[in-house]
Amino acid sequence: MDDRRFRWGILGTGRIAASFATDLARLPDAELVAVGSRSPEGAERFGQQFGAAHRHASYEALVADDDVDVVYVATPHPGHHPAALLAIEAGKAVLVEKPFTVNAEQARELVAAARARSTFLMEAMWARFMPHYAHVRALLAEGALGDVRTVIVDHGQWFERDASSRLFDRTLGGGALLDLGIYAVSFASMVLGTPTRVLALSDPAFTGVDATTSALLQHDGGRHAVVTTTLEATGSNRAAIIGTEARLELHSRFYRSPTLTLTSRDDVVEVFEAPAETRGLRHQAAEVMRCLREGRTESEVMPLDETVSIMATMDEIRRQIGLAYPGE
Ligand SMILES: NC(=O)c1ccc[n+]([C@@H]2O[C@H](COP(=O)([O-])OP(=O)(O)OC[C@H]3O[C@@H](n4cnc5c(N)ncnc54)[C@H](OP(=O)(O)O)[C@@H]3O)[C@@H](O)[C@H]2O)c1
The missing domain is CATH 3.40.50.720 (NAD(P)-binding Rossmann-like Domain)
Known part of the structure; x- marks a missing residue:
């Protein structure tokens, strides 16, 4: 060993x-x-x-x-x-x-x-490395949802207006999309992969970075994702993956709640409970060390090509909403 x-x-x-x-x-x-x-x-x-x-x-x-x-x-x-x-x-x-x-x-x-x-x-x-996300991937892989049609994710948190906070500071990459929206875009990517088309809307915060941003992502095979984020209000912070056989709901906050609900087309409900977590940051560190032990240079759970694709989706959303950062 x-x-x-x-x-x-x-x-x-x-x-x-x-x-x-x-x-x-x-x-x-x-x-x-x-x-x-x-x-x-x-x-x-x-x-x-x-x-x-x-x-x-x-x-x-x-x-x-x-x-x-x-x-x-x-x-x-x-x-x-x-x-x-x-x-x-x-x-x-x-x-x-x-x-x-x-x-x-x-x-x-x-x-x-x-x-x-x-x-x-x-x-x-x-x-990505939380036990309940692993369970989402397992349910998708075994076809429990049928063919996925729609992914809906909302990530909203309320932040006090504070020009000195990095969240509102353009020079520090502030705004909802890069800080909070990334969780929603990454979740949609985990389920559906790279979108073929992006339609985005946004409204600015008092410093000009994005306060509320929403995007529709279209994927091959008739699949859509709806992602929405704001740093001006606490959202439902839920996620849903809707398939032809069943829908899977991740409770608030979707990225750390251990509870998943699977509802069949006939309204039969099954609840999954992953182990409860406080913060859950160590799972990514455990993944790094597992990869290093196995001589890997990247993780298949969060592949580098997917990270680049997620950043490209975020770029396209920013291009459409007219949000650039210094040096761009
Ligand atoms: N995984 C999560 O849940 C999570 C949560 C929050 C944030 N994040 C991410 O983690 C990163 C840091 O966020 P944070 O909330 O920890 O930020 P933070 O509290 O502002 O801390 C950032 C640290 O970076 C260093 N730094 C280097 N250049 C800086 C600059 N120009 N201005 C301010 N600090 C600078 C400072 O440390 P030194 O002065 O010691 O060098 C500072 O303490 C962000 O990219 C954010 O998206 C992740």
């Missing part, structure tokens, strides 16, 4: 980095050894709080740390591409927060760099 332990380095010390460090501590085969921050104070504070012994005052120093096997990139979205590239070029395995990058071009560059170096790379779309 391969009982290797993997040594993690966390790049960026914000909210999600703290949640990830907390959940990582629950995995016996993972060890948090290092943290990298833009500032010595940030590295020191985070290192002390989560027991990371190596506290680097730059991202460059973190990726150069020989004691680090895997780097987890947890900066705001525009920082993902440069930081992940640094880590890839240093030969590290890399897990990159969602959205993987700001756009598909950046995503393609990271994928090409990782493939050129045969280094592991994965998008940290943590929900």
